[in-house]
Amino acid sequence: MTRNVGGIDRIARIVVGIVLILLALTGTIGAWGWIGVVPLATGLFNFCPAYKLLGVNTCKLKK
Structure with missing residues (x-):
């Protein structure tokens, strides 16, 4: 499983x-x-x- 939820999206999901x-x-x-x-x-x-x-990814990309 690759990460595709990150940042504010992750925090919002947990709180909700x-x-x-x-x-x-x-x-x-x-x-x-x-x-x-x-x-x-x-x-x-x-x-x-x-x-x-849906091909959505809200994680920051690693360089």
Whole structure:
């Protein structure tokens, strides 16, 4: 797996994932909040399968 998620994109995914999971745990948004596992995982692993399919890469290029 090559990295294709980096920088601000990675931080945003982690934050959004945690917020959605917390909202699901408190019952604020119901079971749909568990979808937050997806952005949390892609942020932690620095890899997004959808980005790979679309040819998107937000990591900085190494010289």
